[in-house]
Amino acid sequence: MEVILLCKSRTTERFFNLPDLQRLLPPELDQLLAEPRPDVVVYVDAASFPRKNFPALIARLVASRRLHWAVIDRSRSIVDPASLFHAGAVDYIPGDAPDGLVNEERLRILARFSTRQEPSGMHPH
Numbered sequence: 001m002e003v004i005l006l007c008k009s010r011t012t013e014r015f016f017n018l019p020d021l022q023r024l025l026p027p028e029l030d031q032l033l034a035e036p037r038p039d040v041v042v043y044v045d046a047a048s049f050p051r052k053n054f055p056a057l058i059a060r061l062v063a064s065r066r067l068h069w070a071v072i073d074r075s076r077s078i079v080d081p082a083s084l085f086h087a088g089a090v091d092y093i094p095g096d097a098p099d100g101l102v103n104e105e106r107l108r109i110l111a112r113f114s115t116r117q118e119p120s121g122m123h124p125h
Helices: 008-015 028-035 051-066 081-087 104-116
Strands: 002-006 021-025 040-045 066-072 090-096
Touching: 002 028, 008 021, 008 104, 021 028, 028 040, 028 051, 040 090, 040 104, 066 081, 066 104, 081 090
Parallel strands: 002 021, 002 040, 040 066, 066 090
Antiparallel strands: none
């Protein structure tokens, strides 16, 4: 599974211990949403987006349906992290997480978890 980190600050990279971490800036999210790939997980740094726009950002991630996404909450501003999983997130990293937490083993677990998730099942038709 490929990892893309969407953030403004390089300090967020400390959570990752991966040989091929790709870092993009927040405006590049539009392209990721337009062409989601099933073998990618996008870690979104909440601190890199205006707090007032965060609910709209989550709504855009949910609407994508094919994009695997996760949230890094360095400032612990998300009151209910479990709500992210209900919305379809595959991972959540709090600001006090240890350096290098996201490694190859964690990605294997995420890959298994993401194949079991069925976002379209969350909304009955």
